[in-house]
Amino acid sequence: MADQGMKSVQRSNFTDTFQLFYKHQQLTKQTIIDELALSRPTATANLQKLIDRNLIIEAGQSSNEGRGRKAIAYSLNPTAFVALGAELFSDHVTLVAVGANEKTLYHTTFKLPFANKTSYYLAVTSAIQSFTKQHHLNAKQIIGLGLGLQGLVSADGTEVIYGKILNFTGLTTEIFAQYLPYPVTFFHDADAVAIAEQHLSQQKEDAIYLSIGEHLGTAMMVGGQIYHGSNGRSGTMEHISIDPEHGRLCYCGRRGCIETYVSGSALLHGRTDTITEFFEHLHDQDQAVQLRWQSYLDHTAHAINNLHMFADSPIILAGEVARYMDQATITALHERLTKLSAFPEPKPYLQLGQAGQHPVAVGAALPLLEAHIAHI
Numbered sequence: 001m002a003d004q005g006m007k008s009v010q011r012s013n014f015t016d017t018f019q020l021f022y023k024h025q026q027l028t029k030q031t032i033i034d035e036l037a038l039s040r041p042t043a044t045a046n047l048q049k050l051i052d053r054n055l056i057i058e059a060g061q062s063s064n065e066g067r068g069r070k071a072i073a074y075s076l077n078p079t080a081f082v083a084l085g086a087e088l089f090s091d092h093v094t095l096v097a098v099g100a101n102e103k104t105l106y107h108t109t110f111k112l113p114f115a116n117k118t119s120y121y122l123a124v125t126s127a128i129q130s131f132t133k134q135h136h137l138n139a140k141q142i143i144g145l146g147l148g149l150q151g152l153v154s155a156d157g158t159e160v161i162y163g164k165i166l167n168f169t170g171l172t173t174e175i176f177a178q179y180l181p182y183p184v185t186f187f188h189d190a191d192a193v194a195i196a197e198q199h200l201s202q203q204k205e206d207a208i209y210l211s212i213g214e215h216l217g218t219a220m221m222v223g224g225q226i227y228h229g230s231n232g233r234s235g236t237m238e239h240i241s242i243d244p245e246h247g248r249l250c251y252c253g254r255r256g257c258i259e260t261y262v263s264g265s266a267l268l269h270g271r272t273d274t275i276t277e278f279f280e281h282l283h284d285q286d287q288a289v290q291l292r293w294q295s296y297l298d299h300t301a302h303a304i305n306n307l308h309m310f311a312d313s314p315i316i317l318a319g320e321v322a323r324y325m326d327q328a329t330i331t332a333l334h335e336r337l338t339k340l341s342a343f344p345e346p347k348p349y350l351q352l353g354q355a356g357q358h359p360v361a362v363g364a365a366l367p368l369l370e371a372h373i374a375h376i
């Protein structure tokens with residue numbers, strides 16, 4: 001028993017040492033000793049074990065050690081293990097590799113029209129394998145692939161339970177996993193964006209994420225977890241209808257859904273320009289685009305106000321379209337929200353997300369990494 005107790009303490013020391021690297025860019029042996037109150041021999045043994053397992057690497061010398069000679073600094077080895085993340089769109093695919101340090105190492109976007117056919121899944125998985133080969137990532141390093149999808153997925157992340165945008169309801173991870181030598185997990189795209197945002201957030205407080213991409217999605221983060229509800233259908237405010245009689249037709253088959261007013265597609269509203277072009281024209285003071293933008297802000301403010309009436313938590317605008325928004329957008333929405341609110345608001349609750357490029361793909365990779373890190 002005493003032996004087992006000792007092993008457990010050693011294991012805990014080792015795990016704590018590894019986890020400390022997620023709080024600091026670089027560490028010296030002395031910092032580890034100080035922060036974890038370890039003896040020098042224990043810290044030395046743990047460092048050696050981390051080096052032997054290729055989990056950390058030498059990262060030059062530290063200048064913060066005060067007097068005397070400089071100490072060796074260590075950092076996480078970004079390619080010790082890697083999670084892949086991808087998002088499937090109607091006409092293209094984005095793909096990222098997120099390293100052990102939880103930073104995006106590589107990313108790519110390629111054209112590939114979606115089709116719910118074997119030939120498509122074969123093409124996607126071939127492209128993923130070419131991507132990993134190009135970046136010298138082998139199957140042993142890759143812990144899995146997270147796929148962010150425009151649809152609701154089962155609680156275990158293995159099946160699409162509602163996928164009307166790409167018409168792939170019933171799709172399972174099996175079709176990808178048969179071509180790839182690592183596990184595949186599905187994520188609802190809005191959930192993935194919320195995960196990517198929460199990862200960057202300092203507060204980690206409960207929040208609602210309004211994910212505005214080609215389509216709209218909502219995700220609620222409660223106690224650090226996505227709130228899925230009884231059947232995984234929480235956060236589908238995009239299909240709350242505000243004009244079921246005369247509203248615009250939604251892909252769900254009904255009319256007047258918030259999706260048809262607040263999504264990226266709604267912003268373009270059948271025009272041929274892209275989101276990037278839209279915002280370029282907006283900044284060029286194009287009159288027609290200005291009008292479209294004001295109308296979009298009006299609708300978006302109504303949607304946000306409804307969401308706020310339902311749940312009193314910070315609301316974060318996130319997703320690909322939100323990346324083009326700035327503080328002026330938040331101010332314009334605040335002005336509208338102040339007029340719409342049923343009661344006085346003591347402080348602003350609307351914020352802009354911080355996630356960079358490809359938040360869905362990154363957010364689909366991060367949970368795989370976190371699960372892996374927790375078991376080291």
Ligand SMILES: [Zn+2]
Pocket residue numbers: 238239250251252253254257259
């Ligand atoms: Zn709808």
